[in-house]
Amino acid sequence: xxxxxxxxxxxxxxxxxxxxxxxxxxxxxxxxxxxxxPDAVVGDYAIVHVGFAISRIDEASAQExxxxxxxxxxxxxxLGEATPEQYAAPHGESCDVVAP
Amino acid sequence: MPSNVRPLxxxxxxxxxxxxxxxxxxxxxxIGHGGGGQLGNELVExxxxxxxxxxxxxxxxxxxxxxxxxxxxxxSTDSFVxxxxxxxxxSIGALAVNGTVNDLAMSGARPLYLSAGFILExxxxxxxxxxxxxxxxxxxxxxxxxxxxxxxxxxxxxxxDGCYINTSGLGVIxxxxxxxxxxxxxxDVVLVSGTIGDHGMAIMSVREGxxxxxxxxxxxxxxxxxxxxxxxxxxxxxxxxxxxxGGLASSLNxxxxxxxVGIVIRESALPVLPQVASACEILGMDPVFVxxxxxxxxxxxxxxxxxxxxxxxxxxxxxxxxxIGEVTASHPGMLVARTAIGAQRVIAMQLGEQLPRIC
Amino acid sequence: xxxxxxxxDGDIAQKLAADIRAITTRPWAIMxxxxxxxxxxxxxxxxxxxxxxxxxxxxxxxPVCVTPLDMIDKALAIAxxxxxxxxxxxxxxxxxxxxxxxxxxxxxxxxxxxVYSPLDAVQIARENPAKQVVFFGIGFETTAPANAMAVxxxxxxxxxxxxxxxxxxxxxxxxxxxxxxxxxxxQAFLAAGHVCSVxxxxxxxxxxxxxxxxxVITGFEPLDVLEGIRRTVQCLETAxxxxxxxxxxxxxxxGNAPAQALLAEVFTVTDRAWRGIGVIxxxxxxxxxxxxxxxxxxxxxxxxxxxxxxxxxxxxxxxQGSIKPxxxxxxxxxxxxxxxxxxxxxxxxxxxxAYFNYGRFHTLERATVG
Numbered sequence: 001x002x003x004x005x006x007x008x009x010x011x012x013x014x015x016x017x018x019x020x021x022x023x024x025x026x027x028x029x030x031x032x033x034x035x036x037x038p039d040a041v042v043g044d045y046a047i048v049h050v051g052f053a054i055s056r057i058d059e060a061s062a063q064e065x066x067x068x069x070x071x072x073x074x075x076x077x078x079l080g081e082a083t084p085e086q087y088a089a090p091h092g093e094s095c096d097v098v099a100p
Numbered sequence: 101m102p103s104n105v106r107p108l109x110x111x112x113x114x115x116x117x118x119x120x121x122x123x124x125x126x127x128x129x130x131i132g133h134g135g136g137g138q139l140g141n142e143l144v145e146x147x148x149x150x151x152x153x154x155x156x157x158x159x160x161x162x163x164x165x166x167x168x169x170x171x172x173x174x175x176s177t178d179s180f181v182x183x184x185x186x187x188x189x190x191s192i193g194a195l196a197v198n199g200t201v202n203d204l205a206m207s208g209a210r211p212l213y214l215s216a217g218f219i220l221e222x223x224x225x226x227x228x229x230x231x232x233x234x235x236x237x238x239x240x241x242x243x244x245x246x247x248x249x250x251x252x253x254x255x256x257x258x259x260x261d262g263c264y265i266n267t268s269g270l271g272v273i274x275x276x277x278x279x280x281x282x283x284x285x286x287x288d289v290v291l292v293s294g295t296i297g298d299h300g301m302a303i304m305s306v307r308e309g310x311x312x313x314x315x316x317x318x319x320x321x322x323x324x325x326x327x328x329x330x331x332x333x334x335x336x337x338x339x340x341x342x343x344x345x346g347g348l349a350s351s352l353n354x355x356x357x358x359x360x361v362g363i364v365i366r367e368s369a370l371p372v373l374p375q376v377a378s379a380c381e382i383l384g385m386d387p388v389f390v391x392x393x394x395x396x397x398x399x400x401x402x403x404x405x406x407x408x409x410x411x412x413x414x415x416x417x418x419x420x421x422x423x424i425g426e427v428t429a430s431h432p433g434m435l436v437a438r439t440a441i442g443a444q445r446v447i448a449m450q451l452g453e454q455l456p457r458i459c
Numbered sequence: 460x461x462x463x464x465x466x467x468d469g470d471i472a473q474k475l476a477a478d479i480r481a482i483t484t485r486p487w488a489i490m491x492x493x494x495x496x497x498x499x500x501x502x503x504x505x506x507x508x509x510x511x512x513x514x515x516x517x518x519x520x521x522p523v524c525v526t527p528l529d530m531i532d533k534a535l536a537i538a539x540x541x542x543x544x545x546x547x548x549x550x551x552x553x554x555x556x557x558x559x560x561x562x563x564x565x566x567x568x569x570x571x572x573x574v575y576s577p578l579d580a581v582q583i584a585r586e587n588p589a590k591q592v593v594f595f596g597i598g599f600e601t602t603a604p605a606n607a608m609a610v611x612x613x614x615x616x617x618x619x620x621x622x623x624x625x626x627x628x629x630x631x632x633x634x635x636x637x638x639x640x641x642x643x644x645x646q647a648f649l650a651a652g653h654v655c656s657v658x659x660x661x662x663x664x665x666x667x668x669x670x671x672x673x674x675v676i677t678g679f680e681p682l683d684v685l686e687g688i689r690r691t692v693q694c695l696e697t698a699x700x701x702x703x704x705x706x707x708x709x710x711x712x713x714g715n716a717p718a719q720a721l722l723a724e725v726f727t728v729t730d731r732a733w734r735g736i737g738v739i740x741x742x743x744x745x746x747x748x749x750x751x752x753x754x755x756x757x758x759x760x761x762x763x764x765x766x767x768x769x770x771x772x773x774x775x776x777x778x779q780g781s782i783k784p785x786x787x788x789x790x791x792x793x794x795x796x797x798x799x800x801x802x803x804x805x806x807x808x809x810x811x812x813a814y815f816n817y818g819r820f821h822t823l824e825r826a827t828v829g
Contacts, residue, residue, distance in 0.1 A: 002459055002495055002601035002653035003384045004679075006462035016612065022313075026378035026460035028305075029313035033578060036604055036718040045462060047656055047709050048382075050458050050548070051576025052605040054718060055656035055709050057462055062708035069471045069682060072478060309546075309574040309583075368469075378460055383575075386502075441472035441681045443504020448815075451796050455549030456575060458602060459494050459522055459806075 004049035006057055007032070009042050023048060117230040120146045129224040134254025147230065148216075148250060151237040156213075156248040164249040166213055169272050174209030176200055177268035185228060185262050188302045189317030193235035195393060196265040198322050199344070201243040205327040206340040206396065208279040209271030211243060216250040216267050221260035232263060243322035245269065276335045283338040284359035288427040289405035291398045293326060293412055294319070294420040296348050297376040300390035304379065310456060312382070316375050321394030326417040330398065333411045339399035342392070349388040349447045351397055352435045365425030366438045384457035388437075389450050399427060462708070466680035467503075475685035476508035479692055486512045487695050488644045489688065490637070490780055492630060493599075493651030494521030494806065495679050501813045503681045505688075513692060516644070516780035517813065519633055519733060520651055522597045522626075523550045523806035524778060527732040528766040530626045531556040534595050536761035537624065538569045543759075544587060546580040547595040549573045553805050557767040577609035577623075584613065584621035593755045596623040601653040603627050603744060604718035607725035610746065610753050624755040625746055628731055630654050631662045632742035637779055638670040645780050647695055649677040649687045652706040657722075659714025663702045671700045678706040725750055734802055735775030769794075774801035777810050784814040791815060 007023035012034060014020065021034040023046065033052045040046060046053035119127075123146050132139035149158060156164045180196040197214065204211040216236065220229065240247055298319040305314045323342060330337060339359075343351040348370075356363045372380075372387045380387050394417065400408050405423060412418030435447045491497055497517040500506055506515055519525050535556045538545035545561070552561045552573065565571040570590075574580050577594050584592035596606040606623060613621040630651060637645055650663060655676050663674045673694030677687025687705045694701060704710055724747065731743025746754045771789040776782045784790050784803070794800040796812050803809035 002493065002599060002651065003457060004601065004653045004656070005381045006460065008461070016616070018608075018612065025382055026463075027314065027375035028316075028378045028382060030382065033576075033605070033608060035608060036715050036721075038717060047653065049601050049653060050605045051578055052608065054601065054604060054653070054715055055711075058708045062462060062465075065686070065708060066465055069468075069475070069686070072471075072474050309572060309579050374460075381460060381463065439502070439504045440467055441469045441503050441505065441508065443507040445502060445504050451553070455552060456573065457550045458548045458598065459550060 002049055004047045004054065006045050007048050009034070009040055009044050009046060012042060021053065023053070117227070117234045119226050119230055120150075123147060123226055127226055129220045129222055129226065129229065129254055131222055131254050131256065133220065134252055140252065143252060147233055151233045152216075152240065152247040152250075154246045154248065156246065157250075166248065166270070168212070168270070171272040171274055174204045174207045174271040174273055175268070176203040177266065178203060179264065179266040181261060181264050182303070183261055184306055185232065187306055187318060190320035190393070191232050191235045192263055192265055193232035194239045194320050196267045197236050197239035197243065197245070198320055198393060200267040200269040201239075201245055202323045202342045202396070204269050204271035205324045206279070206342055207273060208277040208327065208331060208335075208337065208340065209273045210328065211245045211269055211271040211324050213270045214240065214245050214247045214267050215269075216247050216265060218250070218252045219260055219264040220252065220254045221262050222254060222257040224262045229263065239322060243324050274335070277331065277337075279337050279340050281339055281341065281355050281358040284355050284361050284363070284399045284427045285338060285401070286361055286427055286429045287402055288338055288399045289402050289423055290352070290363060290365060290425040290427065291400065291405070291409060291412065292348065292371065292422055292424050293323070293396045293398070293418040295371045295373045295376065296343070296392055296395060297372060297380065297387035297390035299393040300347070301376045301379045303391075304383065310383065312379065314375050314379065316373065316379065319392055319394035321417055323394065323396050323417060326396070326412065326415045329411050329415050330408060333407045334400070334404045336404065337398060337400050339397070341397045343395060343397055344393060345391050346450060347387070347389040347391055348397065349386075349435060350449055353447070353449045355399065356435055357433045359427075360432050362428040362431040362433070363425060363435050364428050364438065365435070368440050369422055369424045371420045371422050385454050388447060389454045463680060466678070466682040468682060472508065472681050472685055475682060475689055479513065479685065479689050480510040482689070482696055483510045483512045483692055484696060486514065487646055487692060488514045488516055488780070489647045489649060489691050490516040490518045490645045491649040491677070491684075492518040492520040492634065493649075493654070494524070494809070495653065496649060496651070496677065496684055497521070497810065497813060499679050499681065499684055505681055505684050508685070509688065513688065517777075517810035518637070518780065519736065519778035520599065520630065521803075521806050521809055522599060522602070522628065523554055524774065524802040524809045525628055525733040525736065526551070526554065526597050526626050526802070527734045528557060528768055529732075529764045530624070532764045532766055533756065533761055534624055535559060535561065535564050536764065537593055537755060537759045538564045538571050539567065540759065542591055544570045544572060544583055544590050544592045545595070546572050546574045546583060546592060548597070550806060551595055551597060554802050555799055555805065557765070577606050578612070581609050581612055581618065581621060584618050585616075588620060590620060591758075592621050593759075594621070594623045596625040596627065599628055599630055599651070599654050600658045601651070601656070603722055603726065604657055604715070607721045610725055610750050611721060613753055614750060622753050622755040622758045623746070625744065626731075627726065627744035628733065629728075629742050629744065631666060632739050633733070634666055634674075636736070636739045636742070638666075638672060640779060642781055643779075645672070647673045647691045648675070649684070649691060650674050652676055652678040652683070652710055655706070655710040655714065657715050657718050659712050660702055660704065660710065661712055661714075667700050667702050673700050674702045676702070676704045676706050676710050678709065733778075735772070735778055737775070769800035772801035774803040774811065777803055784811040787811070
């Protein structure tokens with residue numbers, strides 16, 4: 001329901017009496033309302049939806065999630081379970097998607 | 101060149117355009133510029149002719165008489181409407197020339213001649229028209245085509261978006277070349293000449309209500325000389341297509357339907373500039389549906405694919421060329437993509453323009 | 460982009476999928492509530508990596524799909540009024556009302572403009588004092604803070620020419636309604652990560668307990684969705700009916716306090732009709748009395764709206780997971796993206812459009828991929 005993308009705060013300012021920011025989204029910069037993140041500072045990453053920063057991204061938590069993902073693979077290999085290739089989606093030329 | 105035409109050195113082509121006398125008396129287009137009187141003549145004599153000057157145009161006959169080299173004739177027409185008229189990396193003028201030049205090139209033709217029809221809105225600043233015409237002249241020169249006939253009409257204020265341009269073009273196809281959307285064959289390889297989505301996202305970045313700061317510029321360019329280099333590898337190119345409106349996805353869907361074959365592309369192989377990818381993320385768009393104005397898709401027999409890729413990459417307009425997929429016997433009429441996580445998805449034609457979405 | 464690319468890794472996706480296959484012992488029906496997740500699932504082909512036992516049901520979390528028909532018709536009527544600039548997210552332009560859509564109104568002379576943010580609509584109001592600027596305030600809890608701020612700023616600045624047509628819907632009452640419906644098949648929920656980034660997830664533990672369903676807060680990138688499914692299956696297999704947060708980098712238990720505070724000021728909970736489903740008690744927000752002057756429904760008298768919903772369309776059953784789009788008699792025949800009978804065929808994340816566009820008839824797909 002809600003397309004929201006991560007961006008990095010590069011500038012904080014005020015416009016029409018409201019806390020605003022310029023965020024960088026991978027080379028694109030856009031003005032965003034920062035009123036809902038009163039503690040956010042330049043350099044922070046935030047999730048932005050329809051021009052509003054609604055949540056700060058927790059770097060430590062992101063790293064922890066990625067670490068767990070990587071560990072998942074290592075454990076599997078240690079346990080001698082199936083390699084990812086065995087589960088890969090079929091790459092044959094058979095038609096496995098059907099037109100309406 | 102007739103004596104009443106200003107020498108080219110003073111013409112708009114000499115870098116940044118400054119309005120020549122007597123056009124300076126009218127800083128904007130007025131209804132009279134479209135009539136048959138003096139104002140219209142001034143526009144032709146002091147703007148169009150100096151910019152586009154060539155023997156055929158300068159004769160100013162009711163119709164231009166052309167001698168064509170031997171070969172089959174490619175003939176194409178396209179009308180151009182774009183807002184804003186000038187955008188990062190180009191203008192409606194550059195689009196109008198390159199669009200038709202590229203349509204000709206996509207049938208393997210060497211583009212030769214263009215017509216240019218202008219519909220101008222009252223109030224269009226003369227300086228803007230000057231820059232548009234300058235862009236057209238520069239694009240024509242780069243593409244090696246001549247603008248040999250034209251027309252101008254003026255509509256009342258509020259009845260147009262400043263400027264519409266129609267161009268038609270003639271080109272000649274050498275013997276032994278048979279490029280058509282019906283010719284994709286099972287086993288053929290699909291190549292793209294560079295990054296996709298640049299033009300559409302450059303326009304989006306300056307569209308009212310959606311603006312963002314970016315270094316994205318339109319890829320608007322002539323593909324004629326790239327196609328010439330590709331034909332030097334082999335004349336046996338099966339399909340060429342410039343994926344303009346509707347993007348790569350629409351073009352490949354059309355080819356799949358026309359040839360009665362399936363097309364499979366690998367999403368991870370698609371060249372997309374990081375800024376374009378980011379802009380698409382923000383607006384909820386998919387780069388495969390975003391317009392290009394200086395890219396081509398080529399479908400070639402597999403034995404020529406690597407040489408073709410090398411030739412494309414050796415050309416400045418094909419530096420980021422890539423092999424992105426292949427033609428299959430399965431799922432005829434459909435475009436299927438292998439996704440980054442190793443699954444598949446069908447990429448269907450869009451109903452209309454891709455809209456930004458929030459969800 | 461940082462925080463996106465890392466969560467799209469193909470190798471890790473395969474590992475997560477392998478883990479899901481390894482822990483799944485019997486059939487499970489999981490609803491992803493949010494249309495954004497539906498989009499990600501279909502865009503990436505996530506469902507193809509899952510074992511055949513795991514069925515994903517595409518839920519009602521698409522504002523385009525569930526905004527009630529009479530609200531669409533009101534929007535169309537207001538947008539057609541002279542002197543009105545009607546602003547909307549791009550999503551709503553093709554949603555069919557009883558007779559037409561916003562694109563048609565625009566073609567007939569209505570001043571309809573797409574904006575990226577409700578603040579852009581406020582800016583249009585500042586720049587056009589002689590016009591009435593109306594914003595179509597649709598969406599779930601994620602979008603509500605933005606819409607609340609737009610109304611709040613308009614009031615603070617005394618922008619008397621700004622108003623909002625509000626049709627906000629809320630996720631927890633929808634989950635409650637789906638679980639309470641007779642014939643419900645849903646056994647677990649992937650909760651919408653971005654809704655929870657605003658609201659937190661303190662509302663969910665009572666729901667999980669009452670209905671004995673695991674609820675896993677889930678993000679939107681392929682690895683996020685797969686991890687959400689993995690944790691959900693884990694809970695289901697062990698009959699562990701808890702609320703789990705698989706999107707901890709963005710979502711906290713309490714959510715965004717300043718946003719919740721302004722929401723409480725600007726909006727009031729109201730009964731809301733969901734298109735295709737019907738009225739769900741206390742499932743939406745309307746403008747609070749303090750902001751009633753900015754309510755477009757009060758400001759513009761568009762007369763009695765007579766809505767005509769297609770008799771063939773079974774979008775409501777699709778949204779609740781009781782049928783698949785392809786089980787609707789009109790699917791792909793009378794109802795296509797070109798001639799949509801219901802909103803689920805319009806939105807790119809609508810379950811019907813997704814099935815149509817991506818051609819995912821699950822039965823056939825299972826036969827070849829599963």
